[in-house]
Amino acid sequence: MTFVNWLKRHLVVLAGLLTLAYLLLPNVVVTVFSFNNPKGRFNYTWQEFSTEAWQDPCGVSGLCASLSLSLQLALWATLGATLLGTMIAFALVRYRFRARGAVNSLIFLPMAMPEVVMAASLLTLFLNMGAQLGFWTILIAHIMFCLSFVVVAVKARVMSMDPRLEQAAQDLYAGPVQTFLRVTLPIAAPGIAAGALLAFALSFDDFIITNFNAGSTVTFPMFVWGSAQRGTPVQINVIGTAMFVIAVTLVLVSMVVGKRRNRQKA
Amino acid sequence: MKTTKDTSAAGNGGDVRLTGISKTYGSFTAVHPLDLTVPQGSFFALLGASGCGKTTTLRMIAGLEEPTAGTVHLGDQDVTALPPYKRPVNTVFQSYALFPHLDIFENVAFGLRRRGIKSVKKQVDEMLELVQLGEQARKKPHQLSGGQQQRVAVARALINHPKVLLLDEPLGALDLKLRRQMQLELKRIQTEVGITFVHVTHDQEEAMTMADTVAVMNAGRVEQLGTPADLYENPRTTFVANFLGTSNFIEAEVDSASGDEIVLRAGGGKLILPGARNSAPTTAGGKVLVGVRPEKISLTPADDAGEIPEGRNRITGRIADSSFIGVSTQFVVDSPVCSDFEVYVQNIDRDARLRPGAEVVLHWNPAHTFGLDAAQSLLAGTVGSAGVETVAEEVAR
Numbered sequence: 001m002t003f004v005n006w007l008k009r010h011l012v013v014l015a016g017l018l019t020l021a022y023l024l025l026p027n028v029v030v031t032v033f034s035f036n037n038p039k040g041r042f043n044y045t046w047q048e049f050s051t052e053a054w055q056d057p058c059g060v061s062g063l064c065a066s067l068s069l070s071l072q073l074a075l076w077a078t079l080g081a082t083l084l085g086t087m088i089a090f091a092l093v094r095y096r097f098r099a100r101g102a103v104n105s106l107i108f109l110p111m112a113m114p115e116v117v118m119a120a121s122l123l124t125l126f127l128n129m130g131a132q133l134g135f136w137t138i139l140i141a142h143i144m145f146c147l148s149f150v151v152v153a154v155k156a157r158v159m160s161m162d163p164r165l166e167q168a169a170q171d172l173y174a175g176p177v178q179t180f181l182r183v184t185l186p187i188a189a190p191g192i193a194a195g196a197l198l199a200f201a202l203s204f205d206d207f208i209i210t211n212f213n214a215g216s217t218v219t220f221p222m223f224v225w226g227s228a229q230r231g232t233p234v235q236i237n238v239i240g241t242a243m244f245v246i247a248v249t250l251v252l253v254s255m256v257v258g259k260r261r262n263r264q265k266a
Numbered sequence: 267m268k269t270t271k272d273t274s275a276a277g278n279g280g281d282v283r284l285t286g287i288s289k290t291y292g293s294f295t296a297v298h299p300l301d302l303t304v305p306q307g308s309f310f311a312l313l314g315a316s317g318c319g320k321t322t323t324l325r326m327i328a329g330l331e332e333p334t335a336g337t338v339h340l341g342d343q344d345v346t347a348l349p350p351y352k353r354p355v356n357t358v359f360q361s362y363a364l365f366p367h368l369d370i371f372e373n374v375a376f377g378l379r380r381r382g383i384k385s386v387k388k389q390v391d392e393m394l395e396l397v398q399l400g401e402q403a404r405k406k407p408h409q410l411s412g413g414q415q416q417r418v419a420v421a422r423a424l425i426n427h428p429k430v431l432l433l434d435e436p437l438g439a440l441d442l443k444l445r446r447q448m449q450l451e452l453k454r455i456q457t458e459v460g461i462t463f464v465h466v467t468h469d470q471e472e473a474m475t476m477a478d479t480v481a482v483m484n485a486g487r488v489e490q491l492g493t494p495a496d497l498y499e500n501p502r503t504t505f506v507a508n509f510l511g512t513s514n515f516i517e518a519e520v521d522s523a524s525g526d527e528i529v530l531r532a533g534g535g536k537l538i539l540p541g542a543r544n545s546a547p548t549t550a551g552g553k554v555l556v557g558v559r560p561e562k563i564s565l566t567p568a569d570d571a572g573e574i575p576e577g578r579n580r581i582t583g584r585i586a587d588s589s590f591i592g593v594s595t596q597f598v599v600d601s602p603v604c605s606d607f608e609v610y611v612q613n614i615d616r617d618a619r620l621r622p623g624a625e626v627v628l629h630w631n632p633a634h635t636f637g638l639d640a641a642q643s644l645l646a647g648t649v650g651s652a653g654v655e656t657v658a659e660e661v662a663r
Contacts, residue, residue: 162361162363164359164360164361164363165363165365165366167330167350167357167359167363168357168359168363168364168365169365169376170329170330170349170350170351171328171329171330171350171351171355171356171357171359171423172351172356172376172377172380172422172423172426173351173352173377173380173381173426174351174376174380175349175351178380179351182376182380183365186367187365187366187367189367
């Protein structure tokens with residue numbers, strides 16, 4: 001009886017913890033196996049504890065080059081998609097123009113379309129144009145599919161913005177440029193940041209579209225896929241774990257900073 | 267109304283002159299060609315129901331709306347073509363439009379900084395003191411209450427010493443008690459700084475308490491303009507009569523008109539109307555709407571009808587309903603000439619005979635009667651008639 005009561009009271013917490021475990025278990029496995037010292041080429045069974053891979057993360061040829069390429073691609077793609085996406089979002093919310101409705105729905109098409117289809121059609125396009133497959137084709141592809149997500153994030157923010165805020169800025173002697181820089185942009189910033197983060201994450205771990213349009217270039221996800229067929233070096237787990245830790249640290253730091261700033265203000 | 271406003275000394279730099287100004291959106295005319303002069307240093311109210319064009323008029327003064335025709339002058343300067351950020355005019359917006367990403371200090375300093383003023387601390391601190399928000403300088407707008415936000419909005423506009431301060435329904439979002447308090451506060455600030463205030467509101471009580479001059483707007487036109495007392499005592503249309511307070515109307519026929527006194531017939535009785543208070547044509551046999559305010563009327567039980575002094579306008583009727591509201595009792599009286607006659611009686615000596623069903627005589631001083639053209643709707647400007655208070659908020663375009 002008491003157990004049933006206890007269960008009733010803590011059911012929500014329990015469900016939450018279980019879901020969290022379900023989400024995080026793969027990360028835990030990746031982390032644990034980054035300290036493995038596998039016998040064969042495959043890092044699938046636990047052998048013994050070792051920090052060898054952590055001491056030499058670039059020890060596998062091509063790994064760090066692919067990682068650096070992926071980071072560069074993600075940065076440029078984020079920049080391009082955020083810039084274009086923000087402008088598109090503002091245009092869609094603020095202006096009435098011909099075919100606005102059509103653009104509004106077409107912009108979401110890349111989100112709904114199966115990635116393989118998009119990848120294949122892009123490849124066809126590039127080949128027909130005689131484009132050299134490599135960094136630039138990948139970048140074009142990444143900006144293209146990140147764009148929709150940025151537009152969605154920024155649009156939501158701009159739509160919820162009170163137009164009177166900008167009118168108030170104008171009323172208070174701010175010209176169009178000042179109004180945009182001092183009021184519009186800072187208020188839209190959270191939406192833009194969310195879009196940019198999304199774009200970075202999408203670009204960084206995209207495999208399908210990249211694989212079709214990369215030519216002989218190898219990004220990090222492609223490297224992982226390639227090695228999974230020939231044998232998985234522990235370094236992949238090291239990089240994966242490091243990325244996870246960095247991301248979590250960044251989130252925690254931003255939370256702490258935000259809280260402290262709020263406390264100071266109050 | 268105004269006590270110490272020497273316009274000749276101050277010049278007319280703060281006059282607002284609208285000349286033939288109008289605004290149309292496609293086929294809809296929000297403001298019909300309008301001429302209006304708001305004298306320097308006055309507290310001017312644009313009063314009207316939602317969608318009457320009052321906010322559009324205000325926004326044309328601010329420069330946020332481009333007039334379809336006509337000009338806007340501030341003093342001697344034609345500002346019609348100037349963008350809002352070049353006009354010496356500031357606005358207190360409906361729902362305040364405080365910048366959510368800036369703290370209170372920066373919100374108030376915004377206008378100064380945009381004009382390139384470097385040392386803003388002293389001025390901002392003084393202004394925050396004036397609106398009693400010195401303690402809150404480092405808070406964000408969402409951490410303040412509605413009344414505090416309202417004061418920030420006023421401070422943010424006033425710190426720029428505009429020639430004209432525009433207020434767009436600034437008290438609409440506050441509860442009744444706070445609204446009363448802020449009305450007095452705004453009036454005090456206006457008297458102190460001597461800046462021209464143009465105030466847009468749909469609340470007739472607010473307009474009457476605060477403004478020196480009120481322009482009543484209806485369907486894109488100024489229906490009547492005057493001091494609050496003048497508008498209340500001498501409405502020239504049924505819209506004004508109903509929108510400001512409550513009015514009773516009797517349809518009457520002109521019997522004879524002799525200079526300053528018009529004799530009218532209504533339901534067998536005679537009513538006297540001062541010629542000066544009549545705005546209807548007075549051909550013999552023509553129709554006139556006779557208006558009288560509920561608080562001007564006295565009620566006497568029919569048994570005591572003999573005690574009513576001679577020379578007063580009188581009507582007989584039966585009390586249909588009465589409600590006691592403390593300082594007064596409000597009666598609804600059915601009479602042959604007008605159903606639902608409203609009468610407010612001060613609760614000085616309460617007569618127990620005045621209760622629903624009782625036969626009574628309504629009588630009032632003929633000087634309190636006003637006459638309107640009978641060719642207009644009796645219900646114009648009443649609650650529930652088209653355009654009045656049925657739309658909750660005027661949507662800012």
